[in-house]
Amino acid sequence: MSKMHVKMTVNGKEVEALAEPRMLLIHFLREELNITGPHIGCETTHCGACTVDLDGKSVKACTVFVAQANGANVTTVEGLVNDDGSLSVLQEMFREHHGLQCGFCTPGMITRAHRLLQENPNPSEEEVRFGMSGNLCRCTGYQNIVKAILAAAAELNAAREAAQ
Amino acid sequence: MIPGVFEYHRPSTITEAAGLLTRFGDDARVLAGGHSLIPMMKLRVANPEHLIDLQDVGELKGVSITSDEISIGAMVTQHELIQNDALASAVPIIREAALQIADPQVRYVGTIGGNVANGDPGNDMPGLMQCLDASYEVAGDKGTRRIAAREFYEGAFFTALADDEILTRIVIAKPQAGSGYAYEKQKRKIGDYATAAAAVIVGPGIGSIAMTNLGDTPIWSAGANDALAKGDVDGAVNAVMAAISPASDNRGPAEFKKHLAGVILRRAIERAQGRAN
Numbered sequence: 001m002s003k004m005h006v007k008m009t010v011n012g013k014e015v016e017a018l019a020e021p022r023m024l025l026i027h028f029l030r031e032e033l034n035i036t037g038p039h040i041g042c043e044t045t046h047c048g049a050c051t052v053d054l055d056g057k058s059v060k061a062c063t064v065f066v067a068q069a070n071g072a073n074v075t076t077v078e079g080l081v082n083d084d085g086s087l088s089v090l091q092e093m094f095r096e097h098h099g100l101q102c103g104f105c106t107p108g109m110i111t112r113a114h115r116l117l118q119e120n121p122n123p124s125e126e127e128v129r130f131g132m133s134g135n136l137c138r139c140t141g142y143q144n145i146v147k148a149i150l151a152a153a154a155e156l157n158a159a160r161e162a163a164q
Numbered sequence: 165m166i167p168g169v170f171e172y173h174r175p176s177t178i179t180e181a182a183g184l185l186t187r188f189g190d191d192a193r194v195l196a197g198g199h200s201l202i203p204m205m206k207l208r209v210a211n212p213e214h215l216i217d218l219q220d221v222g223e224l225k226g227v228s229i230t231s232d233e234i235s236i237g238a239m240v241t242q243h244e245l246i247q248n249d250a251l252a253s254a255v256p257i258i259r260e261a262a263l264q265i266a267d268p269q270v271r272y273v274g275t276i277g278g279n280v281a282n283g284d285p286g287n288d289m290p291g292l293m294q295c296l297d298a299s300y301e302v303a304g305d306k307g308t309r310r311i312a313a314r315e316f317y318e319g320a321f322f323t324a325l326a327d328d329e330i331l332t333r334i335v336i337a338k339p340q341a342g343s344g345y346a347y348e349k350q351k352r353k354i355g356d357y358a359t360a361a362a363a364v365i366v367g368p369g370i371g372s373i374a375m376t377n378l379g380d381t382p383i384w385s386a387g388a389n390d391a392l393a394k395g396d397v398d399g400a401v402n403a404v405m406a407a408i409s410p411a412s413d414n415r416g417p418a419e420f421k422k423h424l425a426g427v428i429l430r431r432a433i434e435r436a437q438g439r440a441n
Contacts, residue, residue: 002171004172020169021170021171021172021215022166022167022168022169022170022205024165024167024206040165043165043203043206043207044203045199045202045203045270046355048267048269051269057243057272057273058268058269058272059269059272059273060269060270062165062206063198063199063202063203063273064198064202064273065172065195065198065202065215067172067174067215067217068195068198068217068219070174112268112269116268130354131268132268133267133268133354133355134266134267134268134269134270134354134355
């Protein structure tokens with residue numbers, strides 16, 4: 001089986017590797033690049049634990065071949081911390097509002113919520129629930145995840161207003 | 165979880181893609197958003213030896229809207245359909261239905277062309293396209309042709325698309341002024357295929373209905389359309405009920421689905437009538 005040369009930007013860094021085209025992006029991230037924040041919770045594209053940001057879209061990395069992502073710009077939860085390594089507002093709010101327990105869905109949740117707030121900076125509770133519906137959580141019952149995302153939106157909006 | 169081995173191709177034109185399909189025949193599949201094909205490959209239900217990725221084929225992108233016709237590129241994603249305000253104002257039922265398909269991540273990559281070409285009776289767009297009387301433009305080495313959505317579906321995963329053809333665009337006549345619309349879908353949860361769903365367009369002298377996941381193909385009946393256009397709701401519902409043949413599965417026994425189909429259809433008609441003027 002022939003490998004192909006793959007090049008992409010992951011969390012701001014250019015990476016190159018040889019990989020089989022059939023390798024799933026989630027396995028490429030976890031096994032080739034040791035970026036193990038994104039997780040695998042199913043094999044039917046439901047759970048969203050593998051969610052990454054690919055060229056500005058929330059995508060389930062278990063349902064993308066590495067060949068398709070050749071040349072793409074990928075961000076994982078590891079790339080969402082502040083420049084100084086401290087937690088982003090969204091990450092901080094998940095902690096503050098107890099938006100996680102086992103933590104297995106959290107990287108996908110935060111990566112998805114990051115994109116959701118880029119597209120809709122001031123969502124209603126219903127919009128958050130609908131916007132997060134591609135991500136399953138076994139522990140929290142979602143309530144605190146919704147609170148965390150709404151709190152992050154409020155804080156980010158306040159910061160934006162203060163900066164203007 | 166682990167798909168079989170394949171060779172990967174990324175053409176940048178329809179001609180190039182059609183050439184690859186002709187060359188590899190049955191051993192090749194086109195890869196659009198990949199959100200039906202890749203899951204099937206991960207379960208080894210599909211084992212193509214060649215994948216022809218269409219992501220770089222610019223001709224398959226874009227939505228164009230004229231005064232009487234809408235043309236949607238096959239590689240336009242569900243997310244793009246939803247975001248397109250001009251499309252939502254021309255044919256609002258498309259946004260309403262797309263929001264009931266899958267989940268946000270799937271909608272960023274899943275395409276309208278893949279949804280209609282897949283041939284799974286669970287997909288929502290095929291019924292909607294029959295309701296809208298859309299046509300599919302398909303291209304192959306021998307040239308292009310148009311196939312009416314109402315004649316495209318032959319059975320579960322069997323369509324009028326030949327092995328060496330690519331579905332390139334979907335063409336829809338703008339619904340008549342004053343018509344109302346609704347896409348009503350009953351499902352167990354977000355992301356599920358419909359237990360039963362109905363697409364309805366209705367207005368003065370206008371009626372069109374198609375049903376999703378109540379048979380091997382979407383269900384469309386000329387008799388139902390005629391009855392609805394005359395304002396005969398009971399007649400339209402009866403015609404649809406005679407045409408459906410749901411299968412029993414985890415979503416419920418056939419008898420339940422038949423009952424549900426009637427409920428969903430009446431709801432869709434009522435909502436569409438409320439929007440007509």
